Amino acid sequence: MTPEVLTPGTWTAEKVLEFIRERGIAYVDFRLVDLPGQWQHVTVPAAEVDLDTFRRGVPFDGSSVRGFRGIEESDMVMMPDPAAAFVDPFTAAPTLAIACDVYLPGARDRYERDPRFIAQKAEAYLRETGIADQSWWGPELEFFVFDEVRFGLGPNEAFHLVDSAEAAWNTGRPGGNGYQVRHKQGYFPVAPTDTMTDLRTEMCDELQRAGIRVERHHHEVATAGQAEINFAAGSLVQTADNVMAYKYIVRNVARRHGKTATFMPKPLYGDNGSGMHVHQSLSQNGTNLFWDENGYGHLSQLALHYIGGILYHAPALTAFTNPTTNSYRRLVPGYEAPVNLVFSKGNRSAAVRIPISIASPRSARIEFRTPDATANPYLAFAAMLMAGLDGIMNGIDPVALGYGPIDKNIYKLDGEERARIRSVPASLEESLRHLEEDHEFLLRGGVFTEEFLETWVDLKREEADAVRLRPHPAEFALFFDA
Structure with missing residues (x-):
């Protein structure tokens, strides 16, 4: 069967059911996203799916989903969103995948910890403020494609190994091509x-069949198969949905060819890591509010205040935009990583860059370069929007606060000038402390809740401890004979 393109955001339950009948869909795969940002799913024969499925939802055990409910209150319901459907190209039987919202049973209230709900509340809050009626998001996800991945953990051992035929360390292998x-x-x-x-092109083909408009693809800076595929910007929830589909498609096309793809930020020592640069802007009645022909980088004062909010709250934001211990292997000062809390028209080591190569009233935007693709996109985009709106509502001036603009090479600044530039946190533990101290901006409009933030911090501290408490192979190399 040739997969049909479903344009995201345009489908109703009735259209989806008609599509299932006309295209011979055999199964429907209902998907929700857990707190860390991975899809979970249940598959139902298409013959069992009707309008009542879209009205009543699909039950599941919430106690088995990371970050959701305890076993004593585990019954939950996923409600399919017909606007977020695409044909799964990787199943033997024709299957339609549909993203879902999470509800509580009985009263059928929305579940406060559902990341998709938090993103939807952020969009609603934006409209409530009257500042804008739409936000636009264009993430650039980088990833590695390896030929082999091995790792293991035990009380007496820890190791990992990745390999790629195109990696620099393989110039001496038998049969190499140089x-x-x-x-x-x-x-x-x-x-x-x-x-x-050809592999990236095949990924692009599948993305486009899923209704995601691809703009370009290319090899990235690092050795060993680093890549990037860019897709068109969209609204917050729609773009987060696209990120989930993007990661799913990239991983499974790689698997189709006996390879493995990872969005882990820093799988290699001594080479570039993978980020998720996030382009963003606001509009009102179709007009880009970030554009000002006479402003710095052609940005409006409103856009500069948005930047001020992003940079001021960046230490707390990283708890969502860079939510793994491995994220901070990439965010190391002195390298190309965007750790410097400044904004600039051209400096790629700045946390916020202003793209100016094709500046226009339509394309004016900012690029927050610090995030990586281990982020749950619903939570990361929502948190960034809330920080930017806080900057606008409180008139946070990034220039007055010393966040730039800096258009010089940061690495060649003198010591005193360089010392004035703040950096992002150096560890996940540090970013979680900042989140605990600075999160009032996230609570506005009920977008995030104190209970959710406490759950998130607890979950991430467990992950941090799992790394912090384990002896590292480098420690044996450095200290075994101490």
Whole structure:
């Protein structure tokens, strides 16, 4: 069966049911997102799906979903959103995948910890403020494609190994072709050095069949198969839905070819990590509120205040935009990583960059470069929007607070000037402390709740402890003979 393109946001329950009948769909896969940001699913024969399914939902056990409910209150319901459906290209039987919202049984209230609900509340809060009626999001996800991945943990051992035929360390292997990608030189040579053009193109084909408009793809800077595929910007929830589908499609196309894709920010030592640069803007009645032909970087004062909110709250934001211990292996000062809490028209080490190569009233936007794709997109986008709105409502001036603009090479600044530039947190534990101290802006409009934030911090502290308490192989190399 040739998958049909379903345009996100345009489908009703009736249209989905008609599509199922006309296209011979055999199964419907209902999906929800857990707190860390991974899809969970249940599959139902298409013959069992009708309008009542969209009205009553599909029951599931919430106690088995990370960050949801305890076993004593585990009954929950996922309500399918017909506007978020696409044909799954990886199943043997024709299957339609549908993203769902999470509800409590009985009264059928929305579940406060559902990340999709938090994103929907952020969009509603934006409209309530009267500042804008729409936010636009264009994340750029980077990832690695490896030929082999091995890792193991035990009380007496810990190891990992990744490999790629195009990796710099494989120039000496038997049967090599001499076209391995040098460290930090993967951006972006043609074949035969770039071995993954066809693989990325196939990923793009599947993304487009799923209704996601692809703009470009290319090899990224690092050796060993680092890649990037860009897709068109959209509204907050729609774009978060697209990120979930994007990661699913990238992983499974790689698997189709016996390879494995990862969005882990720093799987390699000594080479570039993978980020998720997030372009964002606000509009009202179709007019881009970030544009000002005479402003710095063609940005309006409203956009500068939005930047002020992002940079002021960035230490707390990283708890959502960079939510793993591995995130901070990438965010290291002195390298290309965007750790500096400043804004700039061109400096890619700045946390906020203003794209100006094709500046226009339609395209004016900011780019927050710190995030990575281990983020739950619903939570990360919602948190960024709330920080930006706080900057607008409180008139946070990034210039007055010393956040730039800085258009010079930050690494060549003198010591005193360099010392005035703040950096993002150096660890997940530090970012969680900042979130505990600075989260009032997230609570406005009931978008986030204290209970949710406490749950998130507890979940992430458990992950941080799992890494912090374990002996590291490098410690044996450094200290075994101490």
